[in-house]
Amino acid sequence: MIHLKVTNLQKRFGGNHVLKGVNFEINGPELIGLIGPNGAGKTTMTNILDGAIKPTSGTVYLGEKRIDQLQPFEVARAGLGRTFQVTRSFRRMTVLENLYVPALAMGNTHGQAELRDKAMGVLEFLTIDHLRNEYAQALSGGQQKLLELGRLLMLNPDVIILDEPFAGVHPRLMEVIYAYIQRVNDEGKAIIIISHQMDSIFSLSQRLLVLNFGDLIADGPPEDVKNDPAVIEAYLGAEEGEEAPA
Ligand SMILES: Nc1ncnc2c1ncn2[C@@H]1O[C@H](COP(=O)(O)OP(=O)(O)O)[C@@H](O)[C@H]1O
Numbered sequence: 001m002i003h004l005k006v007t008n009l010q011k012r013f014g015g016n017h018v019l020k021g022v023n024f025e026i027n028g029p030e031l032i033g034l035i036g037p038n039g040a041g042k043t044t045m046t047n048i049l050d051g052a053i054k055p056t057s058g059t060v061y062l063g064e065k066r067i068d069q070l071q072p073f074e075v076a077r078a079g080l081g082r083t084f085q086v087t088r089s090f091r092r093m094t095v096l097e098n099l100y101v102p103a104l105a106m107g108n109t110h111g112q113a114e115l116r117d118k119a120m121g122v123l124e125f126l127t128i129d130h131l132r133n134e135y136a137q138a139l140s141g142g143q144q145k146l147l148e149l150g151r152l153l154m155l156n157p158d159v160i161i162l163d164e165p166f167a168g169v170h171p172r173l174m175e176v177i178y179a180y181i182q183r184v185n186d187e188g189k190a191i192i193i194i195s196h197q198m199d200s201i202f203s204l205s206q207r208l209l210v211l212n213f214g215d216l217i218a219d220g221p222p223e224d225v226k227n228d229p230a231v232i233e234a235y236l237g238a239e240e241g242e243e244a245p246a
């Protein structure tokens with residue numbers, strides 16, 4: 001059973017108090033949306049959860065294991081993976097090679113043929129198998145996002161965090177990403193989706209977290225959160241008639 005527990009998580013960058021004591025738990029294969037204004041601390045929290053940076057205080061447990069002091073590869077091995085708001089791939093490797101890297105880095109125990117089969121299955125699902133021998137740098141922005149989702153699938157994590165997976169993505173590829181999220185969730189994984197695209201977030205999420213400048217101001221079913229006066233004031237209302245922040 002998946003159990004992620006975040007307790008009193010704080011982060012300061014100098015005088016900037018970016019996370020002010022965040023608490024939440026994930027129990028089982030929940031599909032969670034994380035929203036909040038630009039600069040609220042969503043990416044910073046993701047960076048702490050995946051081990052890229054250390055919290056100023058507080059703890060993160062994945063199951064029985066404390067993960068907030070681990071390195072990213074150790075966190076990945078423990079079962080938590082994420083994608084990046086700005087995609088990261090090995091630009092001078094092919095698409096297929098990009099998928100091998102995480103598996104090999106984690107100490108792939110399978111044979112070469114099995115690894116290739118798995119990678120090809122992932123690429124087919126993401127509709128980019130025809131690009132397998134292209135260099136990653138030749139891919140469009142949306143295809144790069146799919147590649148990153150593919151790299152995550154190769155690791156088979158229990159908990160995945162997608163940081164702005166829909167930003168700048170063509171509608172057709174968005175459908176692929178939707179299907180990806182549903183499939184990965186159906187396979188029993190917990191997912192946190194960070195997005196400003198309210199339509200996507202409200203249609204996908206079973207539960208919504210709202211981060212407002214370091215404080216978690218709401219945590220509950222999307223319908224409740226949508227009508228929460230504090231949320232409307234802090235975030236939803238403020239955006240009326242404006243373009244969603246990047
Ligand atoms: N590495 C860093 N060093 C200093 N300040 C940072 C760093 N990363 C993020 N911040 C600051 O933390 C705040 C939250 O940023 P971020 O987590 O990226 O917000 P969000 O993803 O919700 O838009 C911002 O004020 C940002 O400038």
Ligand SMILES: [Mg+2]
Pocket residue numbers: 042043044085
């Ligand atoms: Mg961000």
